[in-house]
Amino acid sequence: xxxxxxxxxxxxxxxxxxxxxxxxxxxxxxxxxxxxxxxxxxxxxxxxxxxxxxxxxxxxxxxxxxxxxxxxxxxxxxxxxxxxxxxxxxxxxxxxxxxxxxxxxxxxxxxxxxxxxxxxxxxxxxxxxxxxxxxxxxxxxxxxxxxxxxxxxxxxxxxxxxxxxxxxxxxxxxxxxxxxxxxxxxxxxxx
Numbered sequence: 001x002x003x004x005x006x007x008x009x010x011x012x013x014x015x016x017x018x019x020x021x022x023x024x025x026x027x028x029x030x031x032x033x034x035x036x037x038x039x040x041x042x043x044x045x046x047x048x049x050x051x052x053x054x055x056x057x058x059x060x061x062x063x064x065x066x067x068x069x070x071x072x073x074x075x076x077x078x079x080x081x082x083x084x085x086x087x088x089x090x091x092x093x094x095x096x097x098x099x100x101x102x103x104x105x106x107x108x109x110x111x112x113x114x115x116x117x118x119x120x121x122x123x124x125x126x127x128x129x130x131x132x133x134x135x136x137x138x139x140x141x142x143x144x145x146x147x148x149x150x151x152x153x154x155x156x157x158x159x160x161x162x163x164x165x166x167x168x169x170x171x172x173x174x175x176x177x178x179x180x181x182x183x184x185x186x187x188x189x190x191x
Contacts, residue, residue: 008053010039012046018083018191021075022051023068023092025110029053033177034109034132034165038087041184045191047085050075056091065117068094076102083191085127090139090163096121103127105191107184110134110163113141113148122148129153130187132180134161156183 008030020042024030030039030051039049052071062070068088072095076084085105088095093111096118098104105127112118113133119141122129131153133140142157149155158165158176165180166173 008051010043010049010051012043012048014046016048016081017046018085019048019050019079019081020085020087021072021079022049023072023086023088023095024052024054025090025092026056028089028091028164032089034180035087035089037177037181038107038109038184041181041188042087044185045188047083047188047191048081050079052092064091065094065097068092069098072098085191093118093122096125099127100125105129107187108132110137110140110165112139113144114139119144119148122153123151128187128191130156130183132156132158132165132183134158134163134165134176136160136167137163139163154183154187156180 022030022035024035030053042049052075054071086095086099087107089109093108099106100121103126107130109132111131135142145155145157160167161176165176
């Protein structure tokens with residue numbers, strides 16, 4: 001499968017142990033740094049990666065959560081994998097309730113923790129979850145992140161990271177992305 005000539009599905013070199021469905025952000029494609037790091041870590045640990053590419057401006061009046069859930073559910077329905085996990089970035093974290101209803105493991109990049117629907121979806125999920133966010137992100141609520149960590153979620157919170165997990169400094173942004181890559185490697189290796 002391709003989107004605009006770009007591949008959307010990636011198979012590991014070994015036997016696949018499961019499927020990761022990648023739900024990007026509103027203006028943060030699956031090819032952007034955080035989701036690319038996730039793709040590499042997942043493939044390295046023998047998981048198939050199915051990226052969703054969307055134009056969120058086509059949503060019209062449809063509720064954002066319903067719109068994201070519909071896309072993730074359609075990708076999930078096409079698959080027959082024993083282990084499925086969801087990887088979401090910002091808008092894609094609106095799939096939290098979908099993942100919770102099915103007990104799917106999940107990686108949430110810059111989840112919209114200020115939105116009670118997203119936070120409640122994450123809190124309700126019995127699956128393993130990694131949350132990645134920064135204190136310079138106005139959509140990250142550190143109190144909610146602490147509650148979710150206390151409830152069993154793995155949390156990487158970076159003090160100076162914004163909603164793209166970066167800063168105005170290129171070197172510091174690269175350092176943050178290295179922190180994220182290490183957290184991904186550790187988390188994915190335990191699946």
